[in-house]
Amino acid sequence: MERLKAVINGISPMSREDIDLLPPGIVVSVKKKCDLLEQGNVCKNISFVTKGFFRMFYVDMEGNEINNRFTEADNFIVDFQSFLTQRPSRYYWQAMQDSEVLTFTFNDVQKLYATSPAWGTFGRLVAEQVYLQLNERVEMFQFxxxxxxxxxxxxxxxxxxxxxxxxxxxxxxxxxxxxxxxxxxxxxxx
Missing domain, CATH: 1.10.10 (Arc Repressor Mutant, subunit A)
Incomplete structure (x- = not known):
């Protein structure tokens, strides 16, 4: 949990009181080649990778797996579109090695945003980072x-x-x- 708090403060410095609002989260172990999120399921959690390595991919019309993103320890993983809309995901998040994540539910996150402006700022900054990562990938293929x-x-x-x-x-x-x-x-x- 201390690593998570350090990462949060690295993105958006917070007071001790605001950091203490963070619920404990749920530790989930994910074996190599197992999915944390499957296509067609709603992304109900934001997860912080404490150990391991994940890939985000989708399956195209011909059945090919297309990798979209890779994430290692000390980073967040989420299908933001599915998480924000609470609609089925088009992606898989699969562990590429035995991994462990700390998960926070949609309701946990919404409660943090409603309780503290500092958490609202943090959420905006994370969303901006996700947007920049997605845009970078799109521009790689365009340009x-x-x-x-x-x-x-x-x-x-x-x-x-x-x-x-x-x-x-x-x-x-x-x-x-x-x-x-x-x-x-x-x-x-x-």
Missing amino acids: MSPQQRYEYLLSTRPELFNQISQFHLSSYLGVKPESLSRLRKRLLYR
Whole structure:
């Protein structure tokens, strides 16, 4: 819980009184390759990753899994659209290694927002971060070639190259695994 409080204060500094309004949350263990959220279910919780690594993905019309986001410890995971609207999610959140999260319900979060302006500010700042992450991903596909996406990811999230398989990396970059292999070789020998 202390790590969570430190992350919260890093996003939006709060008084001790405001931090103490945070409910204890529920600890959930998620085994590797198990889902924290499944497509078609409503996202009823915001989770803070205390241990492990997750991927957010969807299944396209041809049955392919398309990776949309990766999240490691000390970060929040949520399908914000489903959480805010309380409608079914289009995404999965799957553990890529044995993981543990601390979850807070929709009602917990709404109560915090209603009780404290500091929590309302925190919620807005987190929503802004999520928006920027989503917009960055959209712009990667609108304005960058596959090579530029690869180079951008290498410069901004180099740790991903050691944590995920080439299959998951190629899905995230929007290229076939064979194309990613050729791209990596080309960059290695230039």
